[in-house]
Amino acid sequence: MTGDHQTLALLLFSVFVAVTLAITTWVSRHRHGSAEEFYAGGRLFTPMENGFAIAGDYASAASFLGVPGLIALFGYDGVLYVVGFLVGWLVVLFLVAELVRNCGRFTLADVVAARMSERPVRIAAGTSSVTVSVLYLVAQMVGAGSLVALLLGRSGGAAQAWTVIGVGALMVIYVSLGGMRATTWIQIVKAVVLLGGTVVLTVLVMARFHGDLDRLLLAAAGRSGHADAFLAPGLKYGGDWTARLDFISLGLALVLGTGGLPHILSRFYTVPTARAARRSAIWSIGLIGGFYLMAIVLGFGAAAIVGPEAVRGSNAAGNTAIPLLALKLGGGADSTGGTILFAVVAAVAFATILAVVAGITLASSASVAHDLYASLRRRSGRQRSEVAVARVAAVGIGVVAIALGLLARDLNVAFLVGLAFAVAASANLPVLLYSLFWHRFTTRGAVWAVYGGLIPALGLVVLSPVVSGSPDSLFPGVDFQYFPLQNPGIVSVPLGFVAGWLGTVTSTEPPDEAKHAETEVRSLTGAGAV
């Protein structure tokens, strides 16, 4: 990389940081410090604004860097990721968005705790929400790190570490100063920038092939060295039955995980009504779907124009395929066009990571302050304001994510996000669906559903080849691998549902009919919604 690339990319990135910091300052000028304001941005966003913000929140480094990278390396198998990411939105739209907006105030635990004995349920749901958020954050941090390694031309080393630290520090500033209102505007700006950048790249790729998708696919297949196999499933997940089962497991996690992501659920609290929540989900499905269709084109474009070898040479996991593609599309490493396009794409990717990181940090600090702190604090102790606790929690979560991000920097971003989805699908979705739809569900069932999904999901990841026992693992030196799959979803999601059922049927406490009636009536009509 030449100095021009770095200077321009850093300049553009600084512009984005300056703009978002200005937004943060501007929206927090009349700060009231209320929880309503901090967690939900006053609940006055329009469906369109929220739809863009959701798209900005959801289209993470995994989507912009990870997925095209996977497609560039493995062809069609990368497309399978994208389909799971999108179809999962139907679960959100049909079963979650409106009902959660009607029943809850700030977090997922609000919905569950409304029906149950509050303390244990809040602690359980808060713990699992924070876990999912931290896993998701790590993925974003890894994306930021590998991007900077490419930008500064040095793999690994101090630059990567300092980026991870810098991104973490910035997001903590955004979140703790601006709360949900600043976070939302940052996500909207980011969504517009990301979609704009993706459209430009897609148009350039298609122009190279004279608008002929067929030629693009054939060129990608030809350059990949796999011929037609590149355009069909099987290159990554087609080996032995373990690999195939691993993919089914991932697919299940992706489609069911979206509905359990805390930072997505909390976005629905920023609009005034359930109907607005539904319309924001529709907006986001349109935006995300369009974005993913373009991401597929870019992935095959990277395979055809850059070539899988060059992609792999730059980053073994493929995370830098899109910046490399931009460089080539602009005319190569020494051209002005290449420099500009590369810088723009690198800045867009940074913006993507920052915005997502801010959203997740906010959601998890809400879980810490609103669920965990509110349940665990000693009654006699000094009462701090919940929002002050949330600001401190944002700092703490930032530190944890930075530390883990430095540890996990060689894993593919899309793969890491797959793990976060698996935990969300196992620990958060069962308890959420049971509390919304099952009239017999009890406190014990709720607590069991959360831990019965969370513990197996995390335990199986620890025992999987991701952590130990293979050359690519986190700790290649040791071997305590007993579970063959990389993604635990196929085991842990059913376990979460079974545990919730088992806890309910073995519970001595009778189900509270009145509370169930309240949840059901409120969830479908919006009566008493804040």
Next chain:
Amino acid sequence: MQPSNSRPHGGGGGPENTSGHHDGQDPAPEDMRYRDPWYDALASGWGEGDGTGLPVAPVPAARREGQIGRGADGAGEVYLEVQRSAAFQEVRSRYRRFVVPAVAVFFVWYLVYVVAATTAPGFMARPVAGAVNVAMLAGLGQFLTTFLFAWSYARHARLRRDRAALELRWDTQELTRGAAGGGAS
């Protein structure tokens, strides 16, 4: 309706009849609805089927049954009362009649796609036209069905659920306020 009630009631009676309804603190539901800042936002949809000319059968109002709830103590009773009302059951069954089959269909279709991609790569690799094979078409099909499901859900909810749910919302809030007020005085 008590015959000794001195207040004249026209037609159906009850809080719906706003003209000449001045009995104290309780605002009439219609008044409340117009004071609600989100009523306008709710009423403006995507340009079809929103106005008064709803093409669907109206849901029976919960108020008549809900009046029993006024005597009950506590908001919990009110919610049970509303849950048993025909109006709520209708809204719930409309929601479920759409969502349950829709979830089943898209979930099975997605699982079939994923399982086929992993267990039958030969079939998925079969070329259809040029570089496009079965797998490509199936992937695009997933995008297309997702968009279609989202659109039809939004349409179904807008036309068949929103108005009835909104009515129920105001009625329920009215009842819970009544229940809370009754307990306080």
